[in-house]
Amino acid sequence: MTPYKVVVVDDSAFMRKIFSDLIEKDPAFQVIDTAENGREAVEKITRLQPDVVTMDVEMPEMNGLEALKRIMAEHPLPVIMLSGINEEGMKETIIALESGAFDFIRKPSLTYSQHIDQVGDTLLEQLKAAMGARERRAAFRAEEEKRKQLKAESLEPLQSSFTVSKVSMVKAEPAKRQTASPKKTEPVKKQESRSQPKKEKAASMLFKPQRETAATQEISLPPPALPQIPVVAVNEHLESYNHIVAIGCSTGGPRALKAVLEKIPADLPAPVVIVQHMPPNFTKSLAQRLNSFSPLEVTEAEHGVVLKAGCAYIAPGGRHMRVAQGSAGRYSLILSDDEPQNGHKPSVDVLFESLLPLTLLKRHAVLMTGMGSDGARMMKRLYDAGVCSTFAESEETCIVYGMPRSAVELNCVSHVLPLQEIAAGVIHAVK
Numbered sequence: 001m002t003p004y005k006v007v008v009v010d011d012s013a014f015m016r017k018i019f020s021d022l023i024e025k026d027p028a029f030q031v032i033d034t035a036e037n038g039r040e041a042v043e044k045i046t047r048l049q050p051d052v053v054t055m056d057v058e059m060p061e062m063n064g065l066e067a068l069k070r071i072m073a074e075h076p077l078p079v080i081m082l083s084g085i086n087e088e089g090m091k092e093t094i095i096a097l098e099s100g101a102f103d104f105i106r107k108p109s110l111t112y113s114q115h116i117d118q119v120g121d122t123l124l125e126q127l128k129a130a131m132g133a134r135e136r137r138a139a140f141r142a143e144e145e146k147r148k149q150l151k152a153e154s155l156e157p158l159q160s161s162f163t164v165s166k167v168s169m170v171k172a173e174p175a176k177r178q179t180a181s182p183k184k185t186e187p188v189k190k191q192e193s194r195s196q197p198k199k200e201k202a203a204s205m206l207f208k209p210q211r212e213t214a215a216t217q218e219i220s221l222p223p224p225a226l227p228q229i230p231v232v233a234v235n236e237h238l239e240s241y242n243h244i245v246a247i248g249c250s251t252g253g254p255r256a257l258k259a260v261l262e263k264i265p266a267d268l269p270a271p272v273v274i275v276q277h278m279p280p281n282f283t284k285s286l287a288q289r290l291n292s293f294s295p296l297e298v299t300e301a302e303h304g305v306v307l308k309a310g311c312a313y314i315a316p317g318g319r320h321m322r323v324a325q326g327s328a329g330r331y332s333l334i335l336s337d338d339e340p341q342n343g344h345k346p347s348v349d350v351l352f353e354s355l356l357p358l359t360l361l362k363r364h365a366v367l368m369t370g371m372g373s374d375g376a377r378m379m380k381r382l383y384d385a386g387v388c389s390t391f392a393e394s395e396e397t398c399i400v401y402g403m404p405r406s407a408v409e410l411n412c413v414s415h416v417l418p419l420q421e422i423a424a425g426v427i428h429a430v431k
Helices: 013-023 038-048 064-074 087-098 113-179 186-206 214-219 233-239 253-261 282-291 348-355 376-384 403-409 419-430
Strands: 004-009 029-035 052-056 079-083 103-106 243-249 272-276 297-300 311-314 320-325 331-336 362-367 389-393 415-417
Touching (some): 004 038, 004 113, 064 079, 064 087, 087 103, 087 282, 253 419, 282 311, 320 348, 348 376, 376 389, 389 419
Parallel strands (some): 004 029, 004 052
Antiparallel strands (some): 320 331
């Protein structure tokens, strides 16, 4: 098997050497060249046509973010960003993920060789995932093209038959016109016949039966009356809701979250709780970035915060997040330092599991792009318990079709939608 070609971009010659050595530990990859800034990287990528690129975020002349935008516009390919831990580097990393970067890793601490090895393992895992995702998407597109071609070929005889029939109808049309005799009373009758079904339809909608499951019957119960608490009217309104939306995503998630959250209105009568697989500190930058786009108020979650409608809460990197029902009928967030689940902390499964006992809430679970299967197992349990709706991003728009695919294979998804339709689907389900 021919190894995948890699270009390593970093302004430090020492870091270029470290990353090149880490990558070439796996014979599936070959570093064909390096670049010390974004401008040189764009030139070499154009000339060498690598399969994948590692790109430092902060560099002189042209930084990684500017180079990434050029690459995505001219020669799109998987790019893995190498980010420092300073605040500016984290912000630019989040923007890079929105702009098309496959994923990112933090640069290793040069003090500890063990940390360098861990970063190397993570980098190789992401390189393999990027190549796997690229090949899967190519196969998906080829299959779609094949289906379209077969469909077009199968329609050709029908189209020929339709053309012959249309010609015959045109020839016969004058005879129809001579025998036609429109009735003056017909419009009145049509109007009467239209009005009656509307009433019947309205009545049927009022008494539309739900799925006959015990879990659904529990969900359909009205929420308990909130006690009279002297709070500001707007807070009382925001805290009295009976829907909740939970979203899980991983690789490709920041771009997917932006696409969804910027389309959800501020008056959504539900809080939105989100797990995005991401290291500590980066989730704060992600929340701030998403808050600048979304009509919702987007924040990094804090322990004990009371959930409000029209707000979105992102689990902080390195901590699990759960939803719990507290006193006075309010719901709040519980953060914990428990062991990772499915290799992740925060974990989507942990969040989804916390929704299981909240039967007074109408729960909506969403899984979007990401590696692995985190969230699928608990989405299955929610689905079997009769939650209102479950959504999965379709393969055609996923950066990595892992987490959503796992849920689809468990037959626990009520709506499989492309990314651009998920927000509308959630709004419809809640409103």
